[in-house]
Amino acid sequence: MFFCYQNGMKLVSLESYEEEQAILSAWDLLQWSSLSDVKHEGFWIWEGTGTPLLPGYENWNDGEPNGSSASEQDCMSFPTTSQIGWIDNICDGDVLPGTCELHP
Template sequence: MDSVYYNGFMPPATTSDCSCTQHRAFTAQTLNCTTNFHGKLYFFSSNVLNWSSSRAFCVSKGADLVTITSQTEQDFLASEIEEQHWIGLTDLKTEGHWVWVNNQTLTDTGVQSWYKRASGQSEPDNWRGTDPSGEHCAVVRYFEGHVHWFDVSCKLQKKFICEKKY
């Protein structure tokens, strides 16, 4: 079952400020619960969608794909996943200019975690082997003992992380 996490823990089944349904999944149109993890509520999908459909799902629930704004947040997200998940980072509008779904640039957030290969060819690399149009959407992934971002084809089916801010 898809879950909403508060500071890494599932909340109790009932609370005074939210219904049980809102706690257990992103099933309500909007979520008005509070969270202890830096004012954000997260949803980790168990289903796979392409990047655009993932974002549309998040937006339909009053959220968006996650914007990573600190190393602490990245470490938290990484502790909750075991495979690639879409994040809200893309260069769809301008090749090489990576922007979060909230229109912040990587300079604005001050966080970057692109994978660096020993060979020197690092992410983002806009590889065209899978998709001739290139790689324009980012995933977060735990790889070789660290959390990294990779650019991949937006058409691929991946799990995703939604985020709602308070």
């Protein structure tokens, strides 16, 4: 995540199923995205673009997002192709890779 910011990029904002699958075909691993509800609990924003999640593409795993303000699961990670759907995670809980993208 810090690599992206240190190099003038941001974590990926997934805009379609096809984009998500293209990333997973190159890097099939659990990784961070730029989606979070850090600023307002329950209101998910693509931090890379400042765009609200809805209306738009979403691919939550069943029962997700399931975090409460007490659990602070404010960041979304997307799984490998062997898993199904996005999960909400504690932002600083896991050391995960992330795909960077450049936003001019």
